[in-house]
């Protein structure tokens with residue numbers, strides 16, 4: 549029996565998230581052009597509270613990508629001391645605005661604001677992050693709903709790398725609401741056998757070694773080593789961790805890329821793997837939201 553997760557001839561070992569994200573953006577751009585011919589231009593509202601440097605970069609890139617694919621974006625930058633009720637009032641205005649098809653509130657929010665209350669205030673049909681409980685519930689029931697961007701991006705990379713996913717054993721490391729839990733739900737929907745492991749799991753290494761597909765989303769730099777990986781597994785690294793290096797700082801994932809490289813059939817790098825997919829899938833979700841609102 550071939551125990552390899554995927555047929556090797558389908559694979560380029562390094563999974564190029566930049567290249568796949570460009571494909572997604574090109575597809576979205578073409579679909580947006582078609583909508584424009586019917587007089588419809590999708591609109592995305594991007595809300596940033598505070599001055600977190602990384603969030604500022606992500607928001608800038610979201611606005612840039614939107615312009616590239618023909619989505620009109622409206623940026624709302626609020627000071628770090630914005631109170632919750634002002635933010636909720638802005639969201640209500642955006643919910644009512646017919647020009648706005650998607651609403652994105654960049655996370656994390658300042659500690660004084662209740663993140664959950666804010667996310668629940670977004671109209672589920674405009675919830676392009678897929679974080680509203682109605683969309684979370686819909687995803688777990690296998691309904692067609694707006695799906696969190698990072699897990700959706702991982703699925704696109706996996707489908708393009710492995711082809712058919714049905715029957716494969718997928719292990720997701722990390723149980724966050726943004727990545728781990730929706731990732732497990734999407735893999736289940738693709739007919740994988742899914743194991744979700746977390747900080748309290750016993751013998752994580754053994755569980756990981758049984759994975760045909762390993763998705764790492766724990767936020768611990770280079771935690772996953774070569775002997776955690778089954779030969780021929782496909783490894784998707786969601787971690788983005790800044791560590792000290794000889795020449796300043798550098799980004800690494802949750803997987804020790806150099807250590808794991810020879811063991812895996814295919815692996816995403818950090819940077820240039822999952823990260824670029826997150827923003828591409830946001831554009832895809834904005835297009836989907838605009839279509840859903842057409843009825």
Ligand SMILES: Nc1nc2c(c(=O)[nH]1)N[C@@H](CN(C=O)c1ccc(C(=O)N[C@@H](CCC(=O)O)C(=O)O)cc1)CN2
Pocket residue numbers: 606652653654655656677697698788799818819820821822823824825826827
């Ligand atoms: N409302 C949301 N907030 C946050 C999300 C999200 O999906 N929705 N995800 C992250 C941040 N994020 C997008 O918002 C994001 C993170 C990383 C990247 C990316 O392209 N990373 C690059 C490296 C970038 C760098 O050099 O720092 C890569 O991995 O190649 C894009 C988007 C938290 N907040």
